[in-house]
Amino acid sequence: MxxxxxxxxxxxxxxxxxxxxxxxxxxxxxxxxxxxxxxxxxxxxxxxxxxxxxxxxxxxxxxxxxxxxxxxxxxxxxxxxxxxxxxxxxxxxxxxxxxxxxxxxxxxxxxxxxxxxxxxxxxxxxxxxxxxxxxxxxxxxxxxxxxxxxxxxxxxxxxxxxxxxxxxxxxxxxxxxxxxxxxxxxxxxxxxxxxxxxxxxxxxxxxxxxxxxxxxxxxxxxxxxxxxxNLRLRKAEDERVYKGFKAIPLEIIDGIDSEIRSRLEDYHISAVQNLAAANPLMLFVETPYGVYQIMDWVAQAQLCASVGPSALAKLWRIGIRTIFDLERVALDQCCYAPALLETIGAVIWKGPEVSLSKYPIVPDLDAIRADIRFRLENPHVLRLRQVFNQVSDTIGADARRLSPIVDCEPSTGRVCPFARPAAAA
Incomplete structure (x- = not known):
């Protein structure tokens, strides 16, 4: 034995x-x-x-x-x-x-x-x-x-x-x-x-x-x-810190449930901040999830880490899901609208810390754009933007917009992709 x-x-x-x-x-x-x-x-x-x-x-x-x-x-x-x-x-x-x-x-x-x-x-x-x-x-x-x-x-x-x-x-x-x-x-x-x-x-x-x-x-x-x-001369921890600062769970990200969170925890990603600072290409290689899905998760996490979970839910209602949606509205002239920017500023700035200070609850448009600019200057945001631009270039310019629908005469014999026949006279 x-x-x-x-x-x-x-x-x-x-x-x-x-x-x-x-x-x-x-x-x-x-x-x-x-x-x-x-x-x-x-x-x-x-x-x-x-x-x-x-x-x-x-x-x-x-x-x-x-x-x-x-x-x-x-x-x-x-x-x-x-x-x-x-x-x-x-x-x-x-x-x-x-x-x-x-x-x-x-x-x-x-x-x-x-x-x-x-x-x-x-x-x-x-x-x-x-x-x-x-x-x-x-x-x-x-x-x-x-x-x-x-x-x-x-x-x-x-x-x-x-x-x-x-x-x-x-x-x-x-x-x-x-x-x-x-x-x-x-x-x-x-x-x-x-x-x-x-x-x-x-x-x-x-x-x-x-x-x-x-x-x-x-x-x-x-x-x-x-x-x-009760050892003497030992620096004790301030337990109030644990109550004042809490980690944001990954389930707040659209597309991540408890099962996916448990998988991501194997890669030391247990909170939104970890996902926001993660390398999307490294996650694609090491996890079973697609590269576009991962980039969307990381972009959502970066927005949540920047504005907080409460503001994130409000921004979703006006179509702002990722950190780059915020960038488009603030810095891209094609998407710029003062009313929309004021709404975003009210969501981001409205809170007890701001309302009790000398600044107004909703600042002017220049202050809102300046606020969004410095939120976009973190290294992990720059890295994700570089990956986004590179992937966009590989897809090609023909994917930027849907092709317009044009009338097509069946008798001409032309090949008309994504086209509808012309209405009969």
Whole structure:
């Protein structure tokens, strides 16, 4: 039994980093193909070398890192070698092997009521498992689930590296220790000091859940330990900040629901500001969504991040959905209308902060246009505009407007696309 436990633990420990390293290489090859297709599109319809898109160059630099290759300036850009992965994964394999063996022995002891041939009293089949064993098992389950999730996110973002393996080893130890520290240092000791029962039927499930949570969120557990210990000379956090500033959820963007939000969270996009500053071409390569859909989402997010969710809903009613719709109304003479601009200014400026100041609720048109101009000067807005212009150029000028409908005489034999026959005399 003991040998079988060791073999199973070793197999799982070796398979954990190996599978993710292989998936990383497969993902790199797949996304390199997508980037090559994008290169063909931009070079086909544009002037290669005449206009460089930094956001696209970042995508190419991220994924075209091959052994022995060099960039345009002659600098070698090598990907990680196999010995880098082996050396960095060794601590993770060793730690998971030890913890796998211990937790697998605990599971067999609890589930099968079988003794393990080791000199540990509480692994005897007739002995009850102490609370330490339950807390260790729950903390390790939470820690390993967090590790798997972080590896999946690293694959999605293509930032899995040998250092990720070293960091995972540290986080795994930290999570297990944080779970034990949280339960026995924060829950058990104060409860014993104040005579609170923590071993009853009702307290045991809460203890297991708390241990799992501490293993999954070790930083939260350690933060609570430090806060409740009242350590001197420690800078405390102002909790009023969390109440005054709140993150805007992604569901406010037209086209994003809870399922899409959960997918985007794998790419560290959990709020509107994250989406507003995201690289649209990078998202197209790394997510299953279309490039036009992503550009629309990012443009909506940039408008929301600029004017706020309340003003965003009001601007929708007058057809202003994205940051570039706002730019057209303010700066494009073809779309300029004083009444429309005053309405936009009233939506953006109206609020308690402005109404109580010396400025009027609705400023003049020059102030509104100046306000919109500086909202458009953020680097992520400039980047998105460059991508929009490049994509518009690839589509062509014939897509700017619909062709006019002209009368067409059937007897002439002319080819009249998008035309209707002339009315009979």
């Amino acid at each position: 003991f040998v079988a436990i060791l073999l199973s633990a070793a197999l799982c420990a070796i398979a954990l980093p190996s599978i993710f390293i292989l998936i990383r290489e497969s993902t790199k090859i797949h996304r390199q193909g997508i980037v090559k297709d994008l290169i063909k599109v931009f070079e086909r319809y544009g002037n290669p070398g005449s206009s460089t898109i930094p956001s696209f160059e970042f995508v190419k630099y991220k994924y075209f890192v091959n052994n022995g290759s060099a960039d345009q300036e002659g600098r070698r850009r090598d990907d990680f070698r196999i010995h880098h992965w082996i050396l960095s994964a060794f601590p993770l394999v060793a730690i998971t092997f030890v913890l796998n063996s211990l937790c697998l022995a605990i599971v067999i002891h609890v589930a099968l009521r079988r003794s393990i041939t080791v000199d540990v009293a509480w692994l005897d089949g007739r002995s009850p498992l102490p609370l330490f064993g339950w807390v260790l098992l729950a903390s390790y389950v939470g820690a390993i689930l967090f590790l798997l999730k972080s590896f999946v996110q690293a694959i999605n973002n293509f930032d899995l590296s040998p250092f990720s393996m070293v960091g995972a080893s540290v986080n795994l130890i930290f999570s297990v220790v944080a779970g034990l520290l949280f339960i026995f240092g924060v829950v058990r000791i104060p409860a014993a000091a104040f005579g609170i029962e923590t071993t009853g039927a009702a307290a045991f499930p809460l203890t297991i859940v708390a241990a799992f949570t501490a293993g999954y969120f070790p930083d939260v557990a350690v933060r609570n330990v430090m806060r409740w210990s």
